[in-house]
Amino acid sequence: MQELSEAVEISxxxxxxxRENLTILERQLSDExxxxxxxxxxxxxxxxxxxxxxxxxxxxxxxxxxxxxAELVQALYVFAQGMTVxxxxxxxxxxxxxxxxxxxxxxxxxxHQAWMINEAVVTLSGNLFLSLFTNPSTGRVIIxxxxxxxxxDIITDPEDSNTVWYxxxxxxxxxxxxxxxxxxxxxxxxxxxxxxxxxxxxDRPDTIGTDKVHWDAPVYHAKVNCLPDMKYGVSELYSCLxxxxxxxTHLENGHKIWEALASFAxxxxxKGGAGAIAAAKAKVKSLIGKPDDTSTTPERRPIASTxxxxxxxxxxxxxxxxxxxxxxxxxxxxxxxxxxxxxxxHIESGDPSTGNLxxxxxxxxxxELQFLNRQQFWIDLWQDITEYVIDQAIxxxxxxxHEIGDSEDDEYTxxxxxxxxxxxxxxxxxxxxxxxxxxxxxxxxxxxTVQAIIAGATLDGKxxxxxxxxxxxxxxxxxxxxxxxPDELLEVLFPDDAAGxxxxxxxxxxxxxxxxxxxLALAQQRQQPGQPGQPDNTDPATPPGDGVKESAANPLAxxxxxxxxxxxxxxxxxxxxxxxxxxxxxxxxxxxxTG
Numbered sequence: 319m320q321e322l323s324e325a326v327e328i329s330x331x332x333x334x335x336x337r338e339n340l341t342i343l344e345r346q347l348s349d350e351x352x353x354x355x356x357x358x359x360x361x362x363x364x365x366x367x368x369x370x371x372x373x374x375x376x377x378x379x380x381x382x383x384x385x386x387x388a389e390l391v392q393a394l395y396v397f398a399q400g401m402t403v404x405x406x407x408x409x410x411x412x413x414x415x416x417x418x419x420x421x422x423x424x425x426x427x428x429x430h431q432a433w434m435i436n437e438a439v440v441t442l443s444g445n446l447f448l449s450l451f452t453n454p455s456t457g458r459v460i461i462x463x464x465x466x467x468x469x470x471d472i473i474t475d476p477e478d479s480n481t482v483w484y485x486x487x488x489x490x491x492x493x494x495x496x497x498x499x500x501x502x503x504x505x506x507x508x509x510x511x512x513x514x515x516x517x518x519x520x521d522r523p524d525t526i527g528t529d530k531v532h533w534d535a536p537v538y539h540a541k542v543n544c545l546p547d548m549k550y551g552v553s554e555l556y557s558c559l560x561x562x563x564x565x566x567t568h569l570e571n572g573h574k575i576w577e578a579l580a581s582f583a584x585x586x587x588x589k590g591g592a593g594a595i596a597a598a599k600a601k602v603k604s605l606i607g608k609p610d611d612t613s614t615t616p617e618r619r620p621i622a623s624t625x626x627x628x629x630x631x632x633x634x635x636x637x638x639x640x641x642x643x644x645x646x647x648x649x650x651x652x653x654x655x656x657x658x659x660x661x662x663x664h665i666e667s668g669d670p671s672t673g674n675l676x677x678x679x680x681x682x683x684x685x686e687l688q689f690l691n692r693q694q695f696w697i698d699l700w701q702d703i704t705e706y707v708i709d710q711a712i713x714x715x716x717x718x719x720h721e722i723g724d725s726e727d728d729e730y731t732x733x734x735x736x737x738x739x740x741x742x743x744x745x746x747x748x749x750x751x752x753x754x755x756x757x758x759x760x761x762x763x764x765x766x767t768v769q770a771i772i773a774g775a776t777l778d779g780k781x782x783x784x785x786x787x788x789x790x791x792x793x794x795x796x797x798x799x800x801x802x803x804p805d806e807l808l809e810v811l812f813p814d815d816a817a818g819x820x821x822x823x824x825x826x827x828x829x830x831x832x833x834x835x836x837x838l839a840l841a842q843q844r845q846q847p848g849q850p851g852q853p854d855n856t857d858p859a860t861p862p863g864d865g866v867k868e869s870a871a872n873p874l875a876x877x878x879x880x881x882x883x884x885x886x887x888x889x890x891x892x893x894x895x896x897x898x899x900x901x902x903x904x905x906x907x908x909x910x911x912t913g
Contacts, residue, residue, distance in 0.1 A: 361547050368550060369467040375442040375553045384562045384652065385555055387666055388659035393437040395689045396696070399757040401433065403700055404805070405708075406751045409742070413711040413718040414704060414752065417459055427461040427703075437692075439463070440542055444551030446699075447485070448538040450513060450706060457714030459707050464489075464510075464537065472539075472549045473509075479547070482512040484526070485537045510537040513706060516733065538706075540699050554659075561654035568648040582636040589630040598631065660688045681760060689759055697754045704752045712736040722748065757797075788812075 363371065378385040403418060405411035418428045426432055427448070440446050447464040468489045475481035491504045507529045513536040523531055541551030588598045625633055649663075656663045662682060664670060712723035713736055722740040727733075738748045786794075789812045796804035 361545070362550050363552070365470055371553055371556060372443045372466050374559060375555055378555070378559055378562060379438070379442055382562050382566060384565060384655045384666060385558060387668075388555060388558065388655065388661050389438055389441045391661050391665055392441065392659075392689060392692060393434050395759060396437060396692050396756070397430065397433045400430070401696070401700075402753070402755050403704065404753055405704075406753060407742070407748050409722070409748055410708060410719065410738070410750050410752075414707065416718065417704075417707045420458070420460070422460045426463060433696075436463070437696075440540070440551075440695075441554050444541060444543045444553050444556075445469075446540040448540075448703075449510060449532075449535045450538060450703075451535045452710055453714070454534065455714055455716050457707075457710040457712075457717035457720075459710055461703070466550075474549070479549075481515075482539070483515050484509045484511055484531070485539070486529075508532055510535055512536060513538045513702075538699075538702065540695070542695070558655045558658035561651050561658070565648055565651035565655065568651060572648075579636075579638045585634055585636045587632040587634075594630070660685065686759060693756045697756075700754045701752060704754075708750050708752075709736045712738070 362368075375385070379389060380386070403414070405414045417423065420428070424432070427436070436446060443466045445466050447466070447469055449462045449464055451460040451462065452458070464485075464487060468487050469485055470488045471486040472482055473484040473486065475483060486507070486509055488505065488507045491506050493502045493504055494500075495502065509526050509529055509531045511531065511533060515536070522533055525531060541548075543554045543556070544551045586598060588594050627633065652667060653663060656666045659666070662685060665685075708719065711717040711719040713725065714720060719738065723736055723738045725734050725736050728735050738750055740748065742748050789808065792811060793804060793808055796807060801807065
């Protein structure tokens with residue numbers, strides 16, 4: 319029995335030692351700069367390292383101004399002006415807008431705040447896991463984000479690492495007991511298929527091991543800052559964290575020195591020994607110290623007092639020049655953060671002295687491309703999600719598009735795809751195309767933009783030249799002026815598109831008809847005998863009346879340049895004035911709409 323007790327004690331001691339060693343190793347992971355990524359068989363960070371890196375990035379995002387600023391600047395440029403998601407056909411757009419306006423999705427994915435939060439998640443973690451909870455009867459799709467630290471493994475095709483099958487999730491369920499009013503945490507594990515993994519129903523397991531497979535909630539995974547052989551993305555600010563910490567440490571050290579130097583204001587020099595020094599100390603204390611040992615408030619001296627002493631005492635300010643840390647030395651650390659985040663120093667620090675501030679109409683080209691690249695990332699993601707939403711609206715028996723769509727086998731890929739088979743009321747095919755767009759990153763002069771649009775459509779004051787129809791012209795002007803809900807205004811201005819695009823304004827069309835009529839009348843008038851512009855028949859070789867007969871038989875025998883006529887010139891001037899009046903009318907109506 320004694321031997322058994324000793325063995326148990328030794329085992330307990332070994333376990334405690336093992337736990338202490340694991341703690342030391344985990345701490346060393348941070349201290350050694352993440353030199354080891356995985357176990358040697360993978361190019362990804364380990365689960366512990368991924369979680370620790372994400373937690374570190376989150377913490378710095380909350381408390382470090384440089385990291386916070388780097389993420390926020392990109393998020394503002396990408397999403398602050400909004401984003402437009404709209405299907406080309408009204409029938410498909412109805413199903414799409416139902417998904418976007420669903421309150422269950424608004425706070426998690428489709429709302430503006432959700433855009434900003436998801437952008438921060440992508441920047442800080444390098445990953446975005448979206449679970450697409452799908453109702454098979456109605457086709458309703460509800461999106462929820464799965465945190466990075468809950469995805470413990472990604473299972474891929476053994477023969478193709480780029481084809482994902484499942485995501486293994488380990489998470490905590492907080493079970494609430496109303497009778498007791500307490501919460502009991504419970505650890506659960508489950509598998510979620512990739513949104514593109516669609517095996518035959520017979521090949522879909524209900525469980526993997528003892529863990530459930532959620533076929534009704536496939537996962538969409540987007541990742542950044544990674545290489546092809548990596549399953550997970552990496553925080554885009556990972557390269558900045560150490561330098562943000564170094565910058566913070568440099569400023570803290572400088573502040574400590576300043577605080578220490580601030581303890582001394584004057585330096586007094588006196589001749590004599592210890593007795594003279596003690597007397598000087600007592601005198602200084604009586605001047606600037608507390609009046610007595612029991613008082614808690616120093617004695618106040620009048621401002622601009624005069625210090626009087628003999629040659630044996632010298633009082634001078636305590637010199638701190640050259641004893642402090644130059645803040646300019648810290649700029650090199652800040653520039654490393656700028657280099658890693660791609661945000662220029664004058665924007666990252668907010669210091670205009672370090673460079674030319676970017677304005678609303680100008681930006682450094684690399685920074686502009688960085689933001690455009692991120693916008694394209696979100697466009698691709700939204701295109702994928704909306705395609706899935708439309709598929710479910712066709713697939714579900716009660717889906718909004720079920721009656722006009724069907725499934726078919728793709729001859730090229732062999733996969734099942736969902737298409738819209740019926741035509742609209744005009745007999746035209748219904749496209750399922752979705753447009754995702756952002757406003758321009760930079761603001762342009764509105765007057766110049768509108769003038770450029772009108773010039774391109776009218777070729778500088780002439781009637782619409784056929785380069786764009788009237789509806790497109792109006793749409794471009796509304797967008798250039800940033801009118802809210804321009805599509806709704808277009809529906810009012812152009813209620814019926816069945817007759818095809820309008821290539822000219824009604825007023826300009828009438829003016830063109832009038833110009834043609836006037837030109838023809840003038841041509842006929844010029845061909846009548848005895849009227850100005852007739853050929854001179856005084857040539858002796860020409861018999862009298864022959865020229866008139868020839869002209870009467872063929873009024874157009876003599877070439878006539880209509881553009882040289884006065885009527886044509888007056889008509890063109892009237893058209894130019896009409897186009898200007900049309901543009902002024904649109905601007906006046908827009909002023910009324912925008913208030």
